Amino acid sequence: MNFRWLFVICLTIVLLSACAQKPKQNQTMPGMDHNQHNQPSGGKESTNTSQVQAVWKFADSAPQSGKDEQISIQIQDNTGKPIEKFQVSHEKQMHLIVVNKDLSFFNHIHPDYKGKGLFQIRTQFPTGGDYKLIADFIPEGGEAKTESQWVKVSGDVPAAQPLTPETNLTKVVEGKEVSLSFDQLQAGKELTMTFNFLDASTKQPITNLEPYLGAVGHVVILSADAEKYIHNHPLEEKATGPQAKFGTAFPASGIYKLWGQFKHQGKTFIVPYTIQVP
Numbered sequence: 001m002n003f004r005w006l007f008v009i010c011l012t013i014v015l016l017s018a019c020a021q022k023p024k025q026n027q028t029m030p031g032m033d034h035n036q037h038n039q040p041s042g043g044k045e046s047t048n049t050s051q052v053q054a055v056w057k058f059a060d061s062a063p064q065s066g067k068d069e070q071i072s073i074q075i076q077d078n079t080g081k082p083i084e085k086f087q088v089s090h091e092k093q094m095h096l097i098v099v100n101k102d103l104s105f106f107n108h109i110h111p112d113y114k115g116k117g118l119f120q121i122r123t124q125f126p127t128g129g130d131y132k133l134i135a136d137f138i139p140e141g142g143e144a145k146t147e148s149q150w151v152k153v154s155g156d157v158p159a160a161q162p163l164t165p166e167t168n169l170t171k172v173v174e175g176k177e178v179s180l181s182f183d184q185l186q187a188g189k190e191l192t193m194t195f196n197f198l199d200a201s202t203k204q205p206i207t208n209l210e211p212y213l214g215a216v217g218h219v220v221i222l223s224a225d226a227e228k229y230i231h232n233h234p235l236e237e238k239a240t241g242p243q244a245k246f247g248t249a250f251p252a253s254g255i256y257k258l259w260g261q262f263k264h265q266g267k268t269f270i271v272p273y274t275i276q277v278p
């Protein structure tokens, strides 16, 4: 494996196990974020990332749909001592992804850091059902960490929407015609994923995409069962379109849902795709 390539593309793949009974299968590829390579190490206590854990708490013991719910995420070591310092990665100390079980709902939010390892945010779950919360953060002096938690939200549960792989990867979102393509699409291969942006009415290339959280775009990928989680940043973070390219790798064949997040003319937008990886 070419580690330099991985470093450059900021790729991480974390295989998550949802079952708390089982030991976690965590695989973090090197090069999650440039920041972790740039920290001065002299005199700083280093963090053994394998001992970092997240304790999730909800202000309401049973969160309800359609209500502001407070989520608290306490980051600590395996003795319960808070981890106190975090690196800023893409402008935030923590990125929190919220999806529901059939992956029809996606949210990317940023909890506030309250000190002493505690992150908090108020958010709403649109319907009842099972949701997965996935937190990305980097303890200072340590490696990028991903911690996740399933939560049951009370309220009406809509019928699950089946994930059907799309064959046509061109769609119109917020007046933009977005096309997704891959240089090769096969499980276990390092590949390049390209988003191309045209003005939907004039078909002219869009060349003034704006940075969103410090990069031209962000891509989150989840396997259909929400167990395999990948968060990618662009090969060229300062690109402005019409193309945004990301390096990634799908750990196994199967159905995946991915969400590209971009910003244009002051507005952020999300482009979702469901794909079949051979």
Ligand SMILES: [Cu+2]
Residues within 6 Å of the ligand: 092, 094, 095, 096, 108, 109, 110, 213
């Ligand atoms: Cu984020």
